[in-house]
Amino acid sequence: MPSPPDPALPPDPAPHQDPALIDVELSADPFDPLLTLERWQATLPDAGAAEAHFSGRVRPVAADGSPLEALELEHYPGMTERRIEAISHSLARRHGVMAVLVRHRIGRIAPNEAIVLVAVVADRRGPALRCCAEVLETLKHEAPFWKREWIHGRGHWLTGNTPL
Amino acid sequence: MTSGELRVRLFAALREQAGWQDRLLAHQDGMTARALWRGLELGGSEPPATVRIAINQEFGALDTVLAPGDEVAFLPPINGG
Numbered sequence: 001m002p003s004p005p006d007p008a009l010p011p012d013p014a015p016h017q018d019p020a021l022i023d024v025e026l027s028a029d030p031f032d033p034l035l036t037l038e039r040w041q042a043t044l045p046d047a048g049a050a051e052a053h054f055s056g057r058v059r060p061v062a063a064d065g066s067p068l069e070a071l072e073l074e075h076y077p078g079m080t081e082r083r084i085e086a087i088s089h090s091l092a093r094r095h096g097v098m099a100v101l102v103r104h105r106i107g108r109i110a111p112n113e114a115i116v117l118v119a120v121v122a123d124r125r126g127p128a129l130r131c132c133a134e135v136l137e138t139l140k141h142e143a144p145f146w147k148r149e150w151i152h153g154r155g156h157w158l159t160g161n162t163p164l
Numbered sequence: 165m166t167s168g169e170l171r172v173r174l175f176a177a178l179r180e181q182a183g184w185q186d187r188l189l190a191h192q193d194g195m196t197a198r199a200l201w202r203g204l205e206l207g208g209s210e211p212p213a214t215v216r217i218a219i220n221q222e223f224g225a226l227d228t229v230l231a232p233g234d235e236v237a238f239l240p241p242i243n244g245g
Contacts, residue, residue: 056245073244074175074176075244076173076175076218076221076237076239078221079218079221079222079237080244082221104244104245115245116244116245136245137245139244139245140242140243140244140245141242142242143242143244144175144218144239144242144244145242145243145244145245146175146176146177146240146241146242146243147243147244148176157176157177157180157240158243159177159214159240159241159243160241160243161243161245
């Protein structure tokens with residue numbers, strides 16, 4: 001039975017009839033974005049003509065310019081995964097794409113390690129690129145994650161997202 | 165948790181400011197998340213505008229009347245990705 005519309009997510013102006021393949025995972029361990037993509041692509045029944053990817057890494061400097069020791073990602077177990085799945089399903093329908101992958105780190109992350117990977121397969125570049133960007137931006141604001149910067153052994157919670 | 169209780173959860177900076185992350189409280193008829201915040205003395209009469217509410221792991225409203233067994237979480241500003 002379909003879930004009711006989520007007011008925090010964009011409406012589906014033209015729902016896609018074929019449900020997209022949604023693959024969401026949070027990882028406490030480092031992941032290699034390219035290897036993850038390669039493994040995910042091998043699981044897809046249809047390669048699609050267009051594929052968009054975004055991978056983000058932890059900056060080596062903190063918001064105040066100090067060298068960053070580590071970034072810590074706290075989440076709300078259960079709710080965070082379900083929010084990302086709901087965001088992915090909603091935006092996949094809205095853009096009519098075939099598959100969405102989201103990988104997100106949790107816990108302590110070293111500078112330059114991958115923190116997030118979003119990939120979208122579609123029939124055309126427009127929906128693939130737009131869906132990829134929108135999944136990323138939406139999860140930044142609608143999936144419960146909290147970042148804490150560690151500098152010289154002291155932690156500091158961040159209160160906002162980095163500018164687009 | 166018994167069927168007549170509520171579970172309250174705090175995360176990140178809110179958890180550290182309060183000094184606890186998880187509490188079980190007796191449910192009272194008509195209780196809302198706003199009343200919970202006030203009763204727990206988490207600061208002021210209601211949460212700052214930047215704090216969001218989750219009820220049973222779905223975003224909710226401050227004035228939603230809570231049911232026995234509900235899990236209520238106060239979420240500081242979200243910043244993933």
